[in-house]
Every structure is written in structure tokens, then in C-alpha cells.
Amino acid sequence: MVHSIEDGPDILYIDRHYIHEVTSPQAFIGLKERGIPVFRPGKTIATADHNIPTKDQHLQIMDELSRNQVERLSENCSKYGIELFGLNHPKNGIVHVIGPELGYTLPGMTIVCGDSHTSTHGAFGTIAFGIGTSEVEMVLATQCILQPKPKKMRITVNGNLHKGVTSKDIIMYIISEISTGGATGYFVEFSGSAIKSLSMEARMTICNMSIEMGARGGLIAPDETTFDYLRKLPSIPGIDDLESSVNQWKNLKSDPHASFDHELEFDAGLIKPMITYGTNPGMGMAIDGSIPMAEDKNKEASSSYLKSLEYMGLKPGMKLLGHPIDYVFIGSCTNGRIEDFRAFAQIIRGRKKAANITALIVPGSKKVEEQMASEGLIEVLKNAGFEVRQPGCSSCLAMNEDKIPQGKYTVSTSNRNFEGRQGPGARTLLASPFTAAAAAITGKISDPREFITEEKNVKI
Amino acid sequence: MPKVKFDFLESTCVPLPFENVDTDQIIPARFLSATSREGFGNNLFRDWRYLKTGEKNSDFILNNPKFSGKVLVAGKNFGSGSSREHAVWAIFDYGFRAVVSSFFADIFMNNSLNNGLLPVVISEELLIKLQCLIQKNPATKVKIDLEKQIFTIIPTGDSVRFGINPYKKECLLKGLDDIDFLLSMKSLITGYENNKNLVK
Ligand code: SF4
Numbered sequence: 001m002v003h004s005i006e007d008g009p010d011i012l013y014i015d016r017h018y019i020h021e022v023t024s025p026q027a028f029i030g031l032k033e034r035g036i037p038v039f040r041p042g043k044t045i046a047t048a049d050h051n052i053p054t055k056d057q058h059l060q061i062m063d064e065l066s067r068n069q070v071e072r073l074s075e076n077c078s079k080y081g082i083e084l085f086g087l088n089h090p091k092n093g094i095v096h097v098i099g100p101e102l103g104y105t106l107p108g109m110t111i112v113c114g115d116s117h118t119s120t121h122g123a124f125g126t127i128a129f130g131i132g133t134s135e136v137e138m139v140l141a142t143q144c145i146l147q148p149k150p151k152k153m154r155i156t157v158n159g160n161l162h163k164g165v166t167s168k169d170i171i172m173y174i175i176s177e178i179s180t181g182g183a184t185g186y187f188v189e190f191s192g193s194a195i196k197s198l199s200m201e202a203r204m205t206i207c208n209m210s211i212e213m214g215a216r217g218g219l220i221a222p223d224e225t226t227f228d229y230l231r232k233l234p235s236i237p238g239i240d241d242l243e244s245s246v247n248q249w250k251n252l253k254s255d256p257h258a259s260f261d262h263e264l265e266f267d268a269g270l271i272k273p274m275i276t277y278g279t280n281p282g283m284g285m286a287i288d289g290s291i292p293m294a295e296d297k298n299k300e301a302s303s304s305y306l307k308s309l310e311y312m313g314l315k316p317g318m319k320l321l322g323h324p325i326d327y328v329f330i331g332s333c334t335n336g337r338i339e340d341f342r343a344f345a346q347i348i349r350g351r352k353k354a355a356n357i358t359a360l361i362v363p364g365s366k367k368v369e370e371q372m373a374s375e376g377l378i379e380v381l382k383n384a385g386f387e388v389r390q391p392g393c394s395s396c397l398a399m400n401e402d403k404i405p406q407g408k409y410t411v412s413t414s415n416r417n418f419e420g421r422q423g424p425g426a427r428t429l430l431a432s433p434f435t436a437a438a439a440a441i442t443g444k445i446s447d448p449r450e451f452i453t454e455e456k457n458v459k460i
Numbered sequence: 461m462p463k464v465k466f467d468f469l470e471s472t473c474v475p476l477p478f479e480n481v482d483t484d485q486i487i488p489a490r491f492l493s494a495t496s497r498e499g500f501g502n503n504l505f506r507d508w509r510y511l512k513t514g515e516k517n518s519d520f521i522l523n524n525p526k527f528s529g530k531v532l533v534a535g536k537n538f539g540s541g542s543s544r545e546h547a548v549w550a551i552f553d554y555g556f557r558a559v560v561s562s563f564f565a566d567i568f569m570n571n572s573l574n575n576g577l578l579p580v581v582i583s584e585e586l587l588i589k590l591q592c593l594i595q596k597n598p599a600t601k602v603k604i605d606l607e608k609q610i611f612t613i614i615p616t617g618d619s620v621r622f623g624i625n626p627y628k629k630e631c632l633l634k635g636l637d638d639i640d641f642l643l644s645m646k647s648l649i650t651g652y653e654n655n656k657n658l659v660k
Contacts, residue, residue, distance in 0.1 A: 416484070
């Protein structure tokens with residue numbers, strides 16, 4: 001914190017700023033109009049991810065507006081001296097996937113990006129949150145933003161996860177319990193034995209979706225899992241002596257007596273594979289459950305609820321198991337990392353894609369794509385009748401051509417099931433990579449636990 | 461660079477009584493490819509406003525000539541989801557100057573304040589009452605006095621104080637710009653960087 005304004009927000013210094021093509025162009029126009037440079041270009045990292053195609057990336061982008069946006073980004077980056085991992089760059093990928101894997105996200109940093117899922121980086125014990133374009137301009141101009149102090153919440157998850165239950169299910173379970181506005185105004189720290197036992201990839205999935213319960217950001221204190229992840233990276237920009245940094249980062253934890261404005265506790269043993277049935281991420285349930293009735297809601301809530309189910313073509317009381325689906329999407333900054341594809345492939349291995357399914361399999365980055373190839377996962381998926389696409393946000397927000405058609409059902413590993421999110425009229429059911437895999441081979445909503453043997457139970 | 465000012469507003473309202481309206485609804489992603497801030501109002505609530513055929517959906521409130529005004533009266537948890545500031549630009553560009561709800565998503569609230577669109581938080585009870593009033597009589601007017609932080613439903617006289625960060629209030633009343641302010645703090649910022657050895 002640089003300075004605290006009396007009665008006002010704090011001036012917060014930003015250690016790392018990520019930008020992408022969609023929310024940055026207007027900020028650069030702002031700088032130009034003011035006639036000022038980027039204050040600290042070395043602290044901003046750029047990528048093109050939101051509207052790029054996931055096929056034939058070496059060709060020109062077909063959509064003119066998207067092409068223009070990606071070109072503006074390249075232009076702005078070269079003009080202002082910002083490092084860009086653009087389309088076709090060997091390090092290109094979704095902003096929240098490449099930041100950590102390239103070593104730009106480090107414990108203790110303040111990190112912002114014009115993107116709500118910036119909360120992902122909180123998995124490394126950072127203060128990371130999404131901002132609007134006006135704030136992107138602030139950071140470019142001054143490396144600072146104005147932030148009111150958020151309230152603090154701690155969510156503790158203790159206990160052991162059952163077979164086939166993943167970090168995605170943990171966070172979907174929490175959101176279904178506290179609703180999409182349940183953590184609005186708070187910064188959330190996740191802790192407890194179930195969280196501690198997770199890999200960095202899985203922790204990122206949890207922090208990623210903390211925005212879906214309204215939280216400003218989510219974070220997990222760094223520990224040996226964090227440090228080991230960083231030790232395995234080929235290099236970390238700006239850090240020569242990692243172990244001495246690690247020693248400092250070891251102090252980054254809430255002291256045991258820290259007080260929170262709100263505390264919640266959950267038992268990991270109660271969590272089953274989750275799936276959503278409505279049009280916000282809070283409308284989720286156990287995969288073998290039934291869609292709740294509308295009776296217990298007030299009038300306004302119940303009309304919104306029924307409107308949402310109507311959009312989904314579903315009814316209160318219905319079970320989802322066995323419901324036919326049309327598409328499967330695996331990817332996004334929630335579940336587009338290597339572990340997610342390992343999990344997906346684990347169920348797919350030796351089986352075949354269901355005939356009625358169109359699958360969009362989209363790695364989160366070039367690096368993930370490479371890893372998939374070197375581990376033979378692409379081969380496994382090919383043999384089962386799947387095609388792996390090139391990295392990008394893809395069908396998560398369907399700004400490119402990867403749109404789910406009107407009225408079609410898709411089991412998606414992304415983070416938002418909003419109306420029209422994956423294409424006008426698309427019906428999204430959020431779930432884990434295991435559940436997506438089970439749906440991809442059966443053609444309908446299926447319980448992933450039936451496809452996982454105890455010894456093959458990878459943790460994601 | 462002065463920004464849009466907001467001090468006082470008296471207007472009829474447009475009611476949108478749905479909960480959890482997210483920014484994907486306010487402005488769908490496929491309209492985010494523009495590189496300037498203008499023109500987003502045309503696609504505000506696009507998929508509710510227009511039918512698949514491209515015609516206007518006469519069931520949707522913005523297409524109902526009975527309702528108009530500069531105040532959008534939204535349901536609980538308005539503006540959740542994506543951080544896209546385009547959502548605020550679209551609402552503002554359409555002609556709204558204030559949004560009333562019982563609960564706003566954080567980033568949306570910030571983005572609104574940064575663009576001269578005033579988010580007014582009132583109790584859920586009053587919000588539902590206001591929505592009913594507008595439905596019954598679309599000529600129902602409200603009054604927003606930012607200086608005094610008072611929101612009034614004119615025909616009933618219901619009057620409540622709403623909260624706002626004092627710094628943000630000052631910015632809106634005077635049309636001040638955050639970046640001008642931050643630029644004026646440059647020496648403080650470089651001092652902080654030197655202290656912490658942040659620029660290598
Ligand atoms: S993958 Fe989806 S949620 Fe993540 S950054 Fe891209 S569009 Fe946003």
C-alpha cells in the first residue's frame with residue numbers, strides 16, 4: 001500500500017499486471033488522449049486469448065473485429081514496450097494459465113487484470129483480483145489503483161475427499177451452499193486439511209471460481225506445495241535466488257489468531273461430484289440429486305428461478321443423471337491445465353466418444369498442449385475419437401466461433417453457466433473434468449465415480 | 461481530464477425485477493470486440509431485447525413504451541460475473557444515469573462509479589415496493605440527491621439515505637478523475653518503489 005486516503009480508498013501498488021485484447025484497448029486510448037506513457041511497462045504482461053480461434057491459428061483471424069482487437073494489442077504492446085505472448089507465440093495461452101506457469105505469479109504479490117478470474121492467482125498466496133478497464137488505465141498510467149479495504153472471510157474445508165471428487169466439486173459445492181452473492185464484499189482465504197492436500201493446479205481451480213460467489217478475490221497461504229511448484233519451473237523472471245525468496249514467502253500466512261469478519265466451515269467428506277442445473281454457478285447440486293423445488297423462495301426469487309430453469313429446459317424435482325447432452329467442453333482458466341486433461345484422459349483411455357457428442361477439447365496454453373502431446377494424452381484422446389484444439393478461452397465465453405448452438409446442452413468444465421455465455425441460447429451444465437469425461441463417452445449426464453477405480457483415483 | 465458529473469437526478473424508472481442479472485446478460489461477449497467505449501447501448505440486454513429473428517422482443521421491458529427514464533431499478537445481486545466495464549458503458553450509453561438495487565456485485569459497483577453511473581443501494585423491502593409502484597404507475601418518479609445521499613420515491617415520500625465512499629462521492633460531484641489524482645501522487649509512488657526496491 002502506497003498511501004491511505006482519509007475517508008477514501010487506499011492507493012495500492014500493483015506488482016504484476018496482466019492484460020488481454022478485450023479489456024485493454026480503451027485503456028490504451030485513454031493514455032494516448034492524455035499523452036502519457038505506460039509508467040512501468042516491465043510489470044505488465046500481455047496475451048491474446050479471449051477471441052482467438054482454436055483452429056488454424058497460423059492463418060489470419062476471420063472475424064474482422066476480433067482481428068482488429070488482437071492487432072491493436074500487438075501494436076500497443078510494441079509501442080509501449082510491454083511483453084506480449086500473442087497468438088502463435090510458443091508461450092501463448094489463457095492469461096490465468098500462463099501467468100503461473102511462466103513464473104510471473106509469485107507469492108505475496110499484488111496482481112490485477114481486466115478480468116474477473118484474476119482471483120486464480122490467489123492460489124499462490126497473492127492478493128489478486130479483477131478490475132475494470134478504467135482501472136487498467138490507472139495501472140498502466142501509475143502502476144497503482146484505488147481500492148477500498150475489503151472485508152475478510154475464511155472458508156475452511158477439512159476432511160478427505162471421496163473418489164472422483166475434485167477441487168472443482170469443492171468450489172461448486174461451496175457456491176451452491178452460499179449462493180453467487182454469498183461472498184460479495186469479501187476477500188476469502190481458503191484453508192483446512194482438504195485445501196492443503198490439493199496440488200497447485202487444483203488450488204487455482206478453487207481460487208478461480210471464488211469470484212462466482214461474489215468474492216473480490218480468493219487466496220491460499222503458500223506452503224511446500226507452492227514452493228515445489230515454483231522450484232520445478234524452468235525459470236522465474238526476476239528471481240535469481242529462489243530459496244532466499246522462499247524463506248521470505250514462508251512468512252506469508254495469516255497468524256493463527258487472525259480475526260475474520262466471517263468464517264465458514266465445510267466437511268470435504270460430504271461433497272459429491274457436482275453439476276449445475278441453472279443459469280448461475282450457485283444453482284448446483286450433487287450429480288445424483290434432484291433439482292430443488294421453487295417453493296422455499298420468495299416471489300421475486302422464485303420467478304427468477306423458474307425463468308432460469310425454463311431457459312435450461314429443465315423442471316424442479318427432475319434428476320439429471322441420464323439426461324442426454326450434445327456437447328462437452330473441457331478447457332478454460334478453471335480446468336484447462338495439464339492435470340485436468342490427465343483426469344479427462346484417464347476416464348477416456350480405452351473407451352470411445354459417444355456418437356451424439358461434439359467435444360471441444362481446448363488446452364489452456366501452448367505449454368499445456370505440448371505437455372499433453374509429450375505425455376501421450378493427445379494420442380489417447382485421438383484413439384477415442386476426439387480432436388484436440390489449439391489454446392484459448394474458446395467456448396468458455398464463445399467470443400470466437402466455438403459457440404454452442406441454440407438449445408443444445410453442454411457439460412462444461414468452465415466457470416459460468418449464464419444465459420448465452422457459451423453462445424445464444426446455449427445450455428451450460430458446469431462440472432469437473434471427470435464428469436465431462438463420463439458425459440463424453442456415454443452421451444448423457446453420468447456419474448464419474450462409476451468410471452474411476454480406487455487405485456486410478458488421481459487428485460485434481 | 462474531467463469526468464461525467466453526477467449531483468442530482470429526478471426521473472421516472474425502468475423496472476427489471478430479476479435477481480442475479482450478470483454482465484453477460486447486460487452485454488453479451490460477442491459484442492465486446494470493439495476497441496472504443498462508444499455505441500454499446502445498442503446491444504444493452506441484447507438477447508432479451510431482440511428475438512432470434514432480429515426483431516424487437518415486445519415482451520421485454522426496454523421495448524415497452526410505457527416505461528422510460530434515467531433510472532434502472534434492478535433486482536438483487538445486479539452486475540455479477542465478468543469484470544467487463546462494457547456493461548456499464550452499455551447502460552450509460554443507453555441513457556441510464558443511476559441503477560437502483562438491494563445488492564450489487566463488487567466490480568460492477570466500482571466500474572459504475574468510475575463512469576458516472578450511480579449505483580444506489582436500498583433495502584430489499586423498499587426495492588420490491590418501488591418495483592410494484594412502477595409496474596402500477598409507470599409515471600412514478602424518484603429523486604436522487606448525491607450531496608445529501610438521499611433517495612426519495614416522490615409519490616409516496618419514502619426517503620432513505622444511501623451509502624457511498626466519500627472519496628468517490630467527491631469525484632462524482634466534482635467530475636474529478638482518478639487518474640489525474642493518481643498522477644498527482646507520482647512522487648509518493650516513486651518514493652514507495654525506491655523504498656521497496658521495486659524497480660530493477
Ligand atoms: S477462460 Fe473463460 S473465464 Fe477464463 S479468462 Fe478466458 S473467458 Fe475468462
